[in-house]
Amino acid sequence: MPAIEKDTLLKIYSNMVRLRVFDDKVNLLVESGIRITQHSTRGQEATQIAATAALEPNDYVMPYHRGWGWAIGKGMDPKILLSELMGKGTGCCAGKGGVHIADWKLRIMGRPGVQAAHVPIAAGVGLSIKMRKAKDVVLCFFGDGASNEGNIHEGMNLAAVWKAPVVFICENNLYALFTPNIETTSVQDIADRAQGYGIPGAIIDGNDAIAGYEAAKEAINRARSGQGPTLIEAKTYRIHGHTAMDRFHLGGYRPKEEVDEWEKKDPVKKLRERLMEIRMATAQELDEIDQKTKEEIEEAEKFAKESPYPTREDILRDVYCEA
Amino acid sequence: MPAIEKDTLLKIYSNMVRLRVFDDKVNLLVESGIRITQHSTRGQEATQIAATAALEPNDYVMPYHRGWGWAIGKGMDPKILLSELMGKGTGCCAGKGGVHIADWKLRIMGRPGVQAAHVPIAAGVGLSIKMRKAKDVVLCFFGDGASNEGNIHEGMNLAAVWKAPVVFICENNLYALFTPNIETTSVQDIADRAQGYGIPGAIIDGNDAIAGYEAAKEAINRARSGQGPTLIEAKTYRIHGHTAMDRFHLGGYRPKEEVDEWEKKDPVKKLRERLMEIRMATAQELDEIDQKTKEEIEEAEKFAKESPYPTREDILRDVYCEA
Amino acid sequence: MAAREMTYAEALREALREEMARDERVIIMGEDVKINVWTVTRDLHKEFGDRVINCPLSESGFSGAGVGAALTGMRPVVEIMYHDFTLYAADSIANQAAKYRYMCGGGDFKVPIVFRVAGGGSSGGSGCHHGQSLEATFIHFPGLKVIFPSNPYDAKGLLKTAIRDNNPVVFFEHKLCYPIKGAVPAGDYTVPIGKAEVKREGKDVTIVSYAYILHKALKAADQLAEEGIEAEVIDLRTLRPVDTECILKSVQKTSKLVTAEEGTKMGGVGAEIAAIVAEEGLQYLDAPIKRVAAAEWIIASSAYADQMGIPQVEDIARAVKELF
């Protein structure tokens, strides 16, 4: 694997910061009484951002409920994203999709609310790419909890049988809602399940963006060259609760020490330090990115707040495709 | 593993013969115009019969669609079985279940027609055994094709998480209906999937009754002692087609040579020869069993044919439990 | 029995707690049932230990496992977190639980299981994957009983009855019902399955409803009363079997029928009620039947817009007035 270019690394860093600042902003909006269901990615920024950075523009992403890293990583403007979350007509789904973020041009294929429903859909996107003799790849995310759904099994088997160009990334953050995964999941390493489909399974440090980029790139190359799917398991942790509902609910179902321990592995900080260490960027350069991003997200807030809601007519439209 | 006792071996042999003769009889009945959906076990007698022989009377069996070996092995009288298949009121399900064979006393827990639906049900039986602090075990069968259903994944994960006393036996006969499993199944050895649930996976010769008994016994002991489930994959082959529909449809989707090759591995013949080889039984003893069994099945036919159909009132009853 | 004010969620919890204390075969299964987003099963594990089982995300699987446990001596109460996810569990509920007893020839085979289908209805932008009302889907399957209570009293009493029933019961709940308060007797009482209740008497029109929208129907009735129309409002409570007698008796009196439900209209519960009356009570009617139900839409996943296709008090009142 050749060294990662500066541009790429800085893009990853700035998208991770963008995601973090965006996430914080949404939490503030929620506190102010605006109803948005956010599954915070605080602590999980690395994998989603790094893996999407390894994609080509025409590649597809099949997202899941945890956060918005796949959207930001795929190039979605925070303005458009926030507008959608606030139900505005300027949102990427015209204010109807809400959390179910999708974008045709960015090839973000829609984020179902039913856990694991998107995994067979991703396999089908892969099949379609193959049948159309295109060279694209689909990146499909899911969580450790969702990995126990039947659809994951069916979807992974289909993708494997078809040698479809799909890269599965399971972000294992140790919990599903309020339940530690040892209570519900029969293996410690979800990656072990790859063997059941005859595909490679890789475990990476989910808080290390560089590891995430490298593993994704390798799997994407493999998929693009017709060798079929890979399952990557990224070991990580969500610093906040499942949603804003239990944002700081640390004591109830997980020990504070555990959270503190993972705080130390902050992926944004980690990448920042690494970039300086390898002299890819100076503190000043990175501070500038941080600062710009904050402004950008403030603007996004302004834009979203000022955007109009869709009309009732718009809301009731598009149940069927009329064309 | 201590040597298997003569009684057990003779019971296995006679049940395998019973199953074979019963299977042949049903084929004849079907040819005569009686409508029974039989998924023939010709060539697959060993595992179902041997594994059920390793159970205690109070253990449960969670059957599947392929044949009736689990019923005969669990002690069901062919009379009662055939009556049920013919829709007679003397059948084990009062003529309403048909192929969905069940028997409360024999702890045969019902054979759903929806592939893999029974696997989570088996996990739940296992959970119930544990919660009631009973010492029973559930034996749950399924095919290679069904192994791709989401319910298998969910059911195996549940059983594994609960360390439930369930033994899963996958009879891999290389085909699901008219489709060779390489076309649809991403692994060659279904047993590999056991690793995804942190449970042992074993591969056995599905045409070797002794191997089947030993593997089942070991897994049953393991389950009974609280160590949780095992997945056993029995490599075997169905000599006939999927149902009577394609009974001799050899050319269409599988080569005649393949069938011929597997004919040579006939499990009944194999056990017979082995029993004589280790001097457990003489040809005469075994011939006697064969002869008696034929008479028994003739009687079963007579009994079933002479049995009355249920009344319309009986047929419409039992939708709800009134008690 | 003293009656205290408590919420629908608390009433459900009390029913579970009392039934678990009464019968050790009663167990709870589902996702996050220990902490529980709906609070209905919260902390019961502190009292009942292993009998409260946090299941993996696998609605089909743990619903099926519930069937297996029910067949062999337990009485599971299985929570499915949202109505929407019943479509994952549909086979386990409608093909397995519903048919198992019959398929096995009756006798000792029985499936005493309750599927608590939680969190129904649209609210706060829950959207099309967390906001449907899917009770109508399950009334189509013989072998099941289907319940959908509107208030704390019924919630407790019906859940107890459901747990004691030897048949599979699909017990629907609505996210906006959970915080509704009402008087609930302490201790044991039951509400029978299959009996509707007249919540408001009236002579001019019958409104048949249930669940959360029942409360909108009652408000509509109040508004209508101000305009001189006295609506009789029926709370179905049980959707399968449905209390035909109660409905017919009311329509006989009022000669007019409006149904109100939150789910979509086509193939909805209102269709069944309308059909029953058109079959068995046509002679009583002096005006067309009206069905009030969700629009032909997909629920917008937007706190701003998610009520736009859901019937409101005014829609019910308007439908009634169109009959006069």
Next chain:
Amino acid sequence: MAAREMTYAEALREALREEMARDERVIIMGEDVKINVWTVTRDLHKEFGDRVINCPLSESGFSGAGVGAALTGMRPVVEIMYHDFTLYAADSIANQAAKYRYMCGGGDFKVPIVFRVAGGGSSGGSGCHHGQSLEATFIHFPGLKVIFPSNPYDAKGLLKTAIRDNNPVVFFEHKLCYPIKGAVPAGDYTVPIGKAEVKREGKDVTIVSYAYILHKALKAADQLAEEGIEAEVIDLRTLRPVDTECILKSVQKTSKLVTAEEGTKMGGVGAEIAAIVAEEGLQYLDAPIKRVAAAEWIIASSAYADQMGIPQVEDIARAVKELF
């Protein structure tokens, strides 16, 4: 266009063949679609190669995969082997395919997929897991179109229309329809979605039916004619959207309505038809509506008994006569 006699199964196959030749985006997915128990897709792989895909047993999975392929440029025709197994695929069909376009904000997102739900209906002891008629379950979901043809001509024409539609279509078939023969034009023609057909004109009563039992309704009409009752028999063909106009026009003429379906009554298609007429055509009726449908039972898995709860010609005739 010359019309030949062919079976319903052959007509479906011809539709698939012609559409695959016409549009290379059309692909076939499902279990055993190369040999195919129903013969509908048999040997098409010999002509279209990899475009006919034998899928693993995983109804939810390959239905979902079909959605993914449809979103990105293909036009999959997915076979689900029996109605019963749609309960495995219910989320992929009714939560994903139906809602995907809307959820993504419309625009370029569309889901041109056909779910061919094969082998419906009870016959030869197929039983409760291979014999249900589950079309009613899917009419409840906006976003879907639902079709159930009764004869070869409609089967071919409607399947073509369904394949060309840019929306998800659930296309039901009945195992006893497959061998039914009828005239089918060679080459291209389509039958519109949403249009019912009057199969027999009559002035005394309207029988609304579809699929296999439509043929029983026609036989019942012949018997009734001998007794002096002239029944008008409507074949719905499409169940969602339903052709309200055709039904109302007929009821306006006959003043009586009987519905006939093979599925169970509660929450069935007949409920919806009855409700529509009670809402929009009550003034035309001079007698109660009658619904003929399956008994409150589980289908016996017995060649001897499996028709005992399924409506027969006599049941339809009897229901009609009760109105006179």
